[in-house]
Amino acid sequence: MKAQRIDGKAISDQIKEEAALEAQKLQRQGITPCLAVVLVGNDPASMVYVNNKKKACEKVGILSRSYELPEDTEEKDLLALVEQLNMDNSVHGVLVQLPLPPQIDEEKVILAVDPKKDVDCFHPLNVGLLHTGQKGFLPCTPAGVLELIERSGHTIEGKRCVVIGRSHNVGKPTAMLLLQKNGTVTICHSKTKDLKGICKEADILVSAVGKLHTVTKDMVKEGAVVIDVGMNRNENGKLCGDVDFDDVCEVAGAVSPVPGGVGLMTVAMLMKNCITAAKLQNG
Numbered sequence: 001m002k003a004q005r006i007d008g009k010a011i012s013d014q015i016k017e018e019a020a021l022e023a024q025k026l027q028r029q030g031i032t033p034c035l036a037v038v039l040v041g042n043d044p045a046s047m048v049y050v051n052n053k054k055k056a057c058e059k060v061g062i063l064s065r066s067y068e069l070p071e072d073t074e075e076k077d078l079l080a081l082v083e084q085l086n087m088d089n090s091v092h093g094v095l096v097q098l099p100l101p102p103q104i105d106e107e108k109v110i111l112a113v114d115p116k117k118d119v120d121c122f123h124p125l126n127v128g129l130l131h132t133g134q135k136g137f138l139p140c141t142p143a144g145v146l147e148l149i150e151r152s153g154h155t156i157e158g159k160r161c162v163v164i165g166r167s168h169n170v171g172k173p174t175a176m177l178l179l180q181k182n183g184t185v186t187i188c189h190s191k192t193k194d195l196k197g198i199c200k201e202a203d204i205l206v207s208a209v210g211k212l213h214t215v216t217k218d219m220v221k222e223g224a225v226v227i228d229v230g231m232n233r234n235e236n237g238k239l240c241g242d243v244d245f246d247d248v249c250e251v252a253g254a255v256s257p258v259p260g261g262v263g264l265m266t267v268a269m270l271m272k273n274c275i276t277a278a279k280l281q282n283g
């Protein structure tokens with residue numbers, strides 16, 4: 001069997017088109033959705049991500065305002081900028097790209113962002129709303145994982161779902177969203193015993209570890225849907241996921257590639273959250 005290659009490009013384009021229609025509606029009401037993007041330092045991966053976010057804003061019709069601060073920025077100066085953006089009524093979303101340099105406490109910065117402008121859904125208030133199933137922002141990467149599964153024609157209800165990785169920003173919220181869709185969810189991590197045996201039971205397998213070769217074909221059930229959240233570089237510097245794509249395609253039913261999968265979805269879902277934020281602040 002040869003697996004379906006889940007097309008993150010097509011699905012993310014579709015979501016961006018939907019966001020663009022919403023942006024046009026807001027424009028007709030005299031509202032220009034606006035995202036402030038804050039980058040501290042010169043981390044090369046962060047620079048690429050931030051650029052992709054700004055380009056997507058342009059495509060969708062969201063104004064992006066860019067704030068590039070030096071590597072040695074003091075915490076108080078970043079907090080002052082966040083506060084200024086919180087107070088600015090023309091800014092609907094505030095995104096501070098992570099990671100931050102070591103002199104800055106990330107938790108403090110996350111707490112400083114106005115929850116109404118927290119388009120990353122990192123603020124504990126929004127995390128709480130998510131975990132209690134209330135309306136609010138959805139975290140971009142986890143929401144993107146769900147869209148990839150559902151828009152490629154797969155249902156979650158009643159399925160055995162396994163998430164490898166328990167990070168606050170990806171693993172845990174992805175598991176929560178799968179649970180809300182009535183999946184039966186297991187979270188695996190570095191201390192899990194018999195990872196292979198657990199993964200092999202999954203109808204839907206999500207890998208969010210950040211390590212090459214985390215998912216090999218002997219860990220995958222025949223016909224499973226496999227979503228790769230990994231962003232790794234191989235020995236030749238090529239961008240690769242956690243999943244051995246070609247091998248896993250021999251047994252899986254559908255696999256999302258890297259690049260061309262979840263990464264594009266994260267940006268598309270961010271656009272959707274910016275529109276939600278602009279509506280929330282003008283409702």
Ligand code: GUN
Nearest residue numbers: 095096097098099120140
């Ligand atoms: N760093 C890596 N991914 C993300 C993300 O989705 N949002 C922010 N703010 N920083 C990140």
